[in-house]
Amino acid sequence: MGVLMYWEAIRRAHDEELANDPMVIVMGEDVGVAGGTYKATRGLYEKYGPERVIDTPISENSYTGLGIGASFLGVRPIIELMSVNFAWLALDQIANTAAKVRYMSGGQLSAPVVIRSPGGSAHQLGSQHSARMEKVFMSIAGLRVVTPSNPRQAYGLLKSAVRCNDPVFINEHELMYNLKGEVPDGEYFHPLEGSELAREGRDVTLFGYNVSVHLCLQAADVLAREHGIEAEVVDLYALSPLDRAGIARSVARTHRAVVVEEAEAPVGVGAEVIAILNEECFFELDAPPRRVSARNVPIPYARNLEKAAVPHAADVVQAVLGLFGRT
Amino acid sequence: MEIADKKRILRDMLFSRRFEERCYEAYVERKIGGFLHLYPGQEACVHGVMEAARPGHDYVITGYRDHIHAIRCGADPKAVMAELFGKETGVSRGRGGSMHLFDVKHRFMGGYALVGGPFPLAAGMAKAIQMRGGDEIAICFLGDAANNQGTFHESLNMAALWKLPVLYVCENNLYGIGTRIDRSTAVVDQYKRVCGYGIPAAQADGQDVEAVARAAAAAVDHVRGGGGPYFLELLTYRYRGHSMSDSNAYRAKEEERMWSGRDPIILLRDRLIEAGAMTKEDYKALDTEILEEIEEEIIAFAESSPPPAVEDLERYVWAEDGSCRSGGAG
Structure with a gap:
């Protein structure tokens, strides 16, 4: 087991999948000669050539559509959208074509594309480069949504997605x-469905995904050290389909739940998980479940x-203490 | 073009006309629901182009006015009608409807309902063809109004940049839904709009199937020969409104008369009669035979087919082959 950075893990998955199957291609803005904005495709242009590691024009909807069309005939494109904010432009082809084509063709055609994109607030990127869009994607039937919280998942999820x-x-x-x-x-293929136990605990379940798993883990340490509360952390690396059974199983053990999301609360992961708790294990709950979310503003x-x-x-810690009536 | 070929095309075009007219009736009878976009008036476009291409070998994609494109690629008209009737025996198992016909076996890669959506999909299929090294081409049929979408410009740019084997056919019927082209589009001649991408383009009479076939032959040769994309504009006219919900009140009667005087079927029929290869009686007999076939075989099949089972409602959303379950380990 070697230690890799998140970008190195993604780069390795790209490299292996390109080597494994000549129909795998990589497309996106600056993925080729420039090696990728986040280095996720560094060196691949030199290794696999411009026909397979393709620098695209800044035309998000159409290069995504081009990848989808190629996938109809057996190509396996990995499409990088430089920022999830730009994915809004490609939403037509993702939602109207890729997600629906198998259904509306009665099972004849499918679109096995992988679309990777970073979202989230980082370091003063401003409103139009800080969005979180997972709530949009996870609402589209026919589109799988996964979100790695660590290099192992980043590597294994991309391998499986391809x-x-x-x-x-x-x-x-x-x-x-x-x-x-x-x-x-x-080689490691991470499942595209399910959830992972990131930390065991008996008193409360903290649900996180992607960056919020780390908030949950930090909060769990504080809760154990300072408050004697043992939190279980469940990593929802698969947002669609969501692991209904796994979500309910954890809360049936702990009887308390907090969902932590870096996105705004409305119509989001927290809303969905809490709805699942209501539907699957309402009578297991000892306290009303809570959400810890972003404020409902464009990121300033x-x-x-x-x-x-x-x-x-700290917000997660406060929410948990609230569940125990300690605030 | 040989007389026998002309006769075959005449039959195909007349069949297309009667098929669509029967769809109209079925819609009025509420056997067909949803949106219905019909093709009468434009028959020479798809029949002329596909005469020069290889149906079933080349990959074809189009918008929502797709019945005749599907049939010309090889889809069974019975299965097309059954699809419109929402039956399990339909080409898309009743999940698609009029705007989403698919027949992948015959390389009819679908009708899509977002105007301009197929532009990049066609370029992508061409990219796949290029990677596989086959001699197929991708053919994308869309209307003039689709050229006002961003995907038109974005896709032409990439197709030219990467020299993709794709033929874009613009069936310019002069109207985007109810808005005449000169009220929506700064440059009315659509073939002129692609010169900025360095793509060869031509304009042809879309009512004369022989002229379409000639122009398409040059276009197909260019694309299949490795010359990269090509753009062919066909000047045509649809007789009915945009869809069944369109009252068609926005067009001058004089304009409609002018175009019906250049009907693609009548043009070809009269040429065959002039050449002594057909009489008016022959044509009438052909028409009767087609009407009977549509009624007795096609409508009867659609009527008697079963609807999809409600238990199967959630099928075809996710892959059923386990490729996403195991973590994909092969």
């Missing part, structure tokens, strides 16, 4: 590309305002 015959959206995060973590030395530029707009580990 081999999957559904379109898969991989939601990455601007702040996480330099995160280090262990990745298996041999000023450092202090940006910090105030998004959730932090």
Whole structure:
């Protein structure tokens, strides 16, 4: 087990999948000669050539559509959208074509594309480069949505997504590309469904995904150290389909739940998870479940305002203490 | 063009006309629901182009006015009608409807309802063809109004940049839904709009199937020969409104008369009669035969087919082959 950074893990998955199958291609803005904005495709242009590692014009909807059209005939494109904010432009082809084509063709055609894109607030990127769009993507039937919280998942989810015959959206995060973590030395395919136990605990379940898993883990340490509360942390790396059974199973053990999301609360992951708790295990709950979310504003530029707009580990700690009536 | 070919095309075009007219009736009878976009008036476009291409070999994609394109690629008209009737025996198993016909076996890669959506999909299929090294081409049929979408410009740019084997056919019927082209589009001649991308382009009479076939032959040769994309504009006219919900009140009667005087079927029929290859009686007999076929075989099949099973409502959303379950380990 070697230690890789998040971007190195993604780069390795690209490299292996390009080597494994000549129909795998990589497309996006600056993925080729420039090696990728976040280095996720560094060196691949030199290794696999311009026909397979394709620098696209800045035409998000149409190069995404081009990848989808190529996938109809057996190509396996990995499409990088430089920022999830730009994915709005490609939403027509993702939602109207990729996600629906198998259904509306009665099973004849599918669009096995992988679309990777980083979202999230990072370091004063401003309103139009800080959006979180997972709530949009996870609402589209026919589109799988996964979101890695560490290098192992980043590597294994991309590997599995390339081999999957559904379109898969991989939601990455601007702040996480330099995160280090262990990745298996041999080939590893991470499941595209389910959830992972990131920390065991008996008193409360903290649900997180992507960057918010780290907020949950930080909060869990504080809760154990300072408050004697043992929090279980469930990593929802698969947002669509969501692991209904796993979500309910954890809360049936702990009887309390907090959902932590870096996005705004309305119509989001927290809303969905809490609805699942109501539907699957309402009578297991000892307290009303809570959400820890971003404030419902466009992400501001000023450092202090940006910090105030998004959730932090301390907010998670406060929410948990609230569940125990200790605030 | 040989007389026998002309006769075959005449039959195909007349069949297309009667098929669509029967769809109209079925819609009025509420056998067909939703939106219905009909093709009468434009028959020479798809029949002329596909005469020069290889149906079933080349990959074809189009918008929502797609019945005749599907049939010309090889889809069974019975299965097309069954699709419109919402039946399990339909080309898309009743999940698609009029605007989403698919027949992948015959390389009819679908009708899509977002105007301009197929532009990049066609370029992508061409990219796949280029990678596989085959001699197929991708053909994208769309209307003039689609050229006002961003995907038109974005896709032409990439197709030219990467020299993709794709033929874009613009069926210019002069109206984008109810808005005449000169009220929506600064340059009315659509073939002129692609010169900024260095793509060869031509304009042809879309009512004369022989002229379409000639222009398409040059276009197809260019694309299949490795010359990269090509743009062919066909001047045509639809007789009915944009869809069944369109009252068609926005067009001058004089304009409609002018175009019906250049009907693609009548033009070809009269040429065959002039050449002594057909009589008016022959034509009438052909018409009767087609009407009977539509009624007795096609409508009867659609009527008697079963609807999709409600238990199957959630099928075809996700892959059923396990490729996404195991973590994809092969």
